Amino acid sequence: MNQPLVPSNQELGAGGFIFLGVEDVAMKKYEPQTIEPKWQKAWQRQDVYKTDDDKNKPKFYALEMFPYPSGEGLHMGHVRNYSIGDVVARFKRMKGFRVLHPMGADAFGLPAENAAIQRGVNPREWTLNNMKRIREEQARLGISYDWDRYVGTCEPDYYRFSQWLFLLFYERGLAYRKQAAVNWCPNCSTVLANEQVEDGRCWRCDAEVEKKELEQWFLKITDYADKLLEGLDRLPKWPEKVKAMQRNWIGKSKGAEITFTIPELGDEKVSVFTTRPDTLYGVTYMVLAPEHPLVPQLIQGKPNEETIRRFVKTMQNESELARTGSDVEKVGYDTGAVAKHPLTGEDVPIWVANYVLMDYGTGAVMGVPAHDERDFAFARKYDLPIRRVIFPFGTYDPDEKLEAAYTSEGVLDHSGPFNGLSNKEAMRKIPEHLQEKGLGGPTVSYRLRDWLFSRQRYWGCPIPIVYCDSCGVVPVPKEELPVMLPEDVVFDGKRNPLTTSETFVHTTCPSCGGKARRETDTMDTFIDSSWYFLRYTDPHNEEIPFAADKANEWMPVDYYIGGIEHAVLHLLYSRFVTKVLHDAGMVNADEPFTHYFPQGMVLKDGSKMSKSKGNVVSPMEIIERYGADTARMFILFAAPPDRELDWSDSGVEGSYRFLNRVWRMVQQHAGLFSNRPQAKPEDEAAKALYRQLHQTIKKVSDDIGERYQFNTAISAVMELVNAIYAYPEEADRGTLAEAVEKTVLMLAPFAPHMTEELWSQIGGEGSVHAQAWPMFDEKALVQDEVEMVVQINGKVRDKLVVPVSADKDAIEKLAMEQDRIQHFLDGKTIRKVIVVPKKLVNIVAN
RNA sequence: GCCGAAGUGGCGGAAUUGGCAGACGCGCACGACUCAAAAUCGUGUUCCCUCGUGGAGUGUGGGUUCGACUCCCACCUUCGGCACCA
Numbered sequence: 001m002n003q004p005l006v007p008s009n010q011e012l013g014a015g016g017f018i019f020l021g022v023e024d025v026a027m028k029k030y031e032p033q034t035i036e037p038k039w040q041k042a043w044q045r046q047d048v049y050k051t052d053d054d055k056n057k058p059k060f061y062a063l064e065m066f067p068y069p070s071g072e073g074l075h076m077g078h079v080r081n082y083s084i085g086d087v088v089a090r091f092k093r094m095k096g097f098r099v100l101h102p103m104g105a106d107a108f109g110l111p112a113e114n115a116a117i118q119r120g121v122n123p124r125e126w127t128l129n130n131m132k133r134i135r136e137e138q139a140r141l142g143i144s145y146d147w148d149r150y151v152g153t154c155e156p157d158y159y160r161f162s163q164w165l166f167l168l169f170y171e172r173g174l175a176y177r178k179q180a181a182v183n184w185c186p187n188c189s190t191v192l193a194n195e196q197v198e199d200g201r202c203w204r205c206d207a208e209v210e211k212k213e214l215e216q217w218f219l220k221i222t223d224y225a226d227k228l229l230e231g232l233d234r235l236p237k238w239p240e241k242v243k244a245m246q247r248n249w250i251g252k253s254k255g256a257e258i259t260f261t262i263p264e265l266g267d268e269k270v271s272v273f274t275t276r277p278d279t280l281y282g283v284t285y286m287v288l289a290p291e292h293p294l295v296p297q298l299i300q301g302k303p304n305e306e307t308i309r310r311f312v313k314t315m316q317n318e319s320e321l322a323r324t325g326s327d328v329e330k331v332g333y334d335t336g337a338v339a340k341h342p343l344t345g346e347d348v349p350i351w352v353a354n355y356v357l358m359d360y361g362t363g364a365v366m367g368v369p370a371h372d373e374r375d376f377a378f379a380r381k382y383d384l385p386i387r388r389v390i391f392p393f394g395t396y397d398p399d400e401k402l403e404a405a406y407t408s409e410g411v412l413d414h415s416g417p418f419n420g421l422s423n424k425e426a427m428r429k430i431p432e433h434l435q436e437k438g439l440g441g442p443t444v445s446y447r448l449r450d451w452l453f454s455r456q457r458y459w460g461c462p463i464p465i466v467y468c469d470s471c472g473v474v475p476v477p478k479e480e481l482p483v484m485l486p487e488d489v490v491f492d493g494k495r496n497p498l499t500t501s502e503t504f505v506h507t508t509c510p511s512c513g514g515k516a517r518r519e520t521d522t523m524d525t526f527i528d529s530s531w532y533f534l535r536y537t538d539p540h541n542e543e544i545p546f547a548a549d550k551a552n553e554w555m556p557v558d559y560y561i562g563g564i565e566h567a568v569l570h571l572l573y574s575r576f577v578t579k580v581l582h583d584a585g586m587v588n589a590d591e592p593f594t595h596y597f598p599q600g601m602v603l604k605d606g607s608k609m610s611k612s613k614g615n616v617v618s619p620m621e622i623i624e625r626y627g628a629d630t631a632r633m634f635i636l637f638a639a640p641p642d643r644e645l646d647w648s649d650s651g652v653e654g655s656y657r658f659l660n661r662v663w664r665m666v667q668q669h670a671g672l673f674s675n676r677p678q679a680k681p682e683d684e685a686a687k688a689l690y691r692q693l694h695q696t697i698k699k700v701s702d703d704i705g706e707r708y709q710f711n712t713a714i715s716a717v718m719e720l721v722n723a724i725y726a727y728p729e730e731a732d733r734g735t736l737a738e739a740v741e742k743t744v745l746m747l748a749p750f751a752p753h754m755t756e757e758l759w760s761q762i763g764g765e766g767s768v769h770a771q772a773w774p775m776f777d778e779k780a781l782v783q784d785e786v787e788m789v790v791q792i793n794g795k796v797r798d799k800l801v802v803p804v805s806a807d808k809d810a811i812e813k814l815a816m817e818q819d820r821i822q823h824f825l826d827g828k829t830i831r832k833v834i835v836v837p838k839k840l841v842n843i844v845a846n
Numbered sequence: 847g848c849c850g851a852a853g854u855g856g857c858g859g860a861a862u863u864g865g866c867a868g869a870c871g872c873g874c875a876c877g878a879c880u881c882a883a884a885a886u887c888g889u890g891u892u893c894c895c896u897c898g899u900g901g902a903g904u905g906u907g908g909g910u911u912c913g914a915c916u917c918c919c920a921c922c923u924u925c926g927g928c929a930c931c932a
Contacts, residue, residue, distance in 0.1 A: 239850090239851090240850065240851085241849090241850045241851060241926075241927075242850095242927095243850095244849055244850050244927075244928090245849090245850080245926090245927055245928080247849090248848090248849065248850095248927070248928050248929095249927095249928080251928085251931065253931070253932085255932080272932080273931090273932065274932060275931095275932065276932080287932090328930075330930070353930095354930085355930040355932090356930085356932075357930085357931070357932090359931095360931045360932075361931075361932065364932095365932045366932080367932095368932095372932075373847095373930095374930055374932075375932085377930095378930095445931075445932085446931090447928095447931055564926085564927095567927080568927090637858095637870085637871070638858060638859085638871085638872090639858065639859070640859080643852090643858095643859090644925095645858085646857090646858070648857085648858075648872070650872055650873070651857095651858070651871075651872055653872090654871055654872055655871085657871095657886095658871080660885095660886095661886095664886090699862095702862080703862095706862095707862075709862095711858090711859075711860085711870085711871095712859095712860070712861095712862095712869090712870080714870080714871090715859090715860075715869070715870035715871070716869090716870080717870095718870055718871075719869075719870065722870090725887090787866090788866095789865080789866050791865085791866085791912090791913075793912080793913090794865095794912070794913050796866055797899085799866080819899095820899065823899060824899075831912085832912060833912085834865095834912050834913080836865060836913095839865050839866095840865055840866075840913090842865080842912050842913060843912090844912050844913095
């Protein structure tokens, strides 16, 4: 095991001073354990990070996803998340922005309730304790939050407005109840939204999700499908990956609805959805989902009646996983009934099969085996006819047997009046024709389903609805909010605890005053995080969720950082909620996050940190040992922020070493600042350092502010520090002082405690974090001489120092005169010479 | 299968507009300081060889160009998402 870098108190000697260096002066040792808490207290006392509301400054809203207050405290993923946000927030403040950088807790959720069931603790107390701990840990990291705006979603003064927003959705027809086959997690004893089912399993507990027929609350996110899609095109600063995931999830398909009729049911209509209306003449059968409402009538009295009845029952009881898994075999049964083809009038047999889903399209499909791979496989299995209607352009044999479905472009044949059309034209013309005849028409279908919103759990926001025997479903008036979560509940793990509270369940109807029953379901906790970023803009408003003028001062969030696991959960819901609030006139922004940045995972030994693997690195232990500044520095330096980061103990020591190096550098030169000389970069060394300093300022500003590449920003400062160490003693002292001072300023966003301490040591006024970010001197970047490379056939053969003013001819002449170049050109003919001023000369010769 | 991203030394990574590949850091080796060690400071560190004015080299194969990690085409590998969505 490595020797700890942090010395013990005995090693430090009296007064924390040790002797270092050749100049034999007493220097203070870098002791993060002392200075970090000291400055954290000072910042708090002086309200250093209170949100600046100076409207003359441009705004910047920096936000990190707020944590769920688990009993574990913060993990390294949080540290990475907050470190990135804090660097940006601090940098923008120094750059003259007014910055909103708030924090809160996503405090409702199942684990609190499970703790209540397993350990008999009060979920509220359990949660509040965890919140307190996490807040302390966040403060210990030295993140510059405005704690006055802290928001906990489980607090009545927050959730009353979650209820307020629910009522707004209800008023706007966007919240409704319906009976449906829904996802049920047997382990969590609650229903789940589609977004919360991953591979047929519960996103939280990984249990296999079951289907249940229940009446539930839904939010009409499908009404916003097109707006959610369109909005993505206006988010250039979102990763393509995340936008693709959302597009994928929404799953918009253009096609047609086509109406078939069933003569034996008195010309009952049955519609199918297809993306290939051009293949309509190739239909040889039709398939209904097992749950399709027409199935019972169709099979009545048919030979297959009993078999199909049993098949339908099995399908209904099958889990999502067993039903839609990728290699589940297609199974179907002929109902014995037939439908009439809308254009040819031919009989089309109607089948029922497992692969047709009731909740997509119309729950019925037309079977075109010649031009669809699934239909082809199905037709082969059950010996159904295959009728080809699309053929390759050019010559073709209209009766050729197919060995596989033909899914490419082509020309129509065997298609009545549409023969000879390209299938692309037919895709447009056939639906138009159907529409004229009242047999369907063009339509679009979405994969996205409405947001199943109610949960049969206690620790969430109560849905503000009562059920009255005479008035029916009655919303609780906004002025009566919040509907408080009751405390007199039983946690037995057998039922929704809310149903056990007599005082909660029994109430009076707000409309008629008669006896009524409260809704005992709570809201999906994803609603809480779908608007918290708006609440931060006006966190103490007691009348409404937030005032429009406050929200408009800050929204949208300029830089939002958090895990990509929320790509189609939190991020989709937040976009939806923001769009609804925009349409309700509550906020101008119709997209919540201008720039979304998913930080990479923190790994240890190549895999995700987990208790079971025993590879968890505790942030608080690292802080105790090296300080928060080192932890932040390492996590930002070790990898670009979007990539995975493998935790490395020696890497952490490297970052600690660097901070010590900066610390000693300032100590060594602290004397310069008592009577500080002006920078006069006249000697060569001073000129070079001055230039490097200003190049570094330019690069670091660009890396943080534009590129969000903190690892390269830090490496540039490291190079500058190396240059300061190498700076000769006889060179200009003023230039040195400037370099030292600006190094401290540039490191302030990364290592806020150490730089604050150093800033006070070199006599800086006020907090280092209230200083203006250094400007670079454009003139300093101009060089009078540049090094140029001389290549022969693209290989570097020599280097030249050339005045920047030299013209191409002069450079070429100079290059040709070099001995080395002459040697390489010996016996060769020069074919061409390329001169790129300030870069290189390339001589082509053979 | 479809969509998205990534492949560079022993390791993490850099190269911002097509112009010196390997910045910065880790690790390693050697040296200075020390009675000694730690810390610190300094030097070296892509690979190969016949060791010099050498050759090769950014997943593979081709192409464009005076010049390609960077652009184009084809492919391989890894990771992530979606997937009986009609």
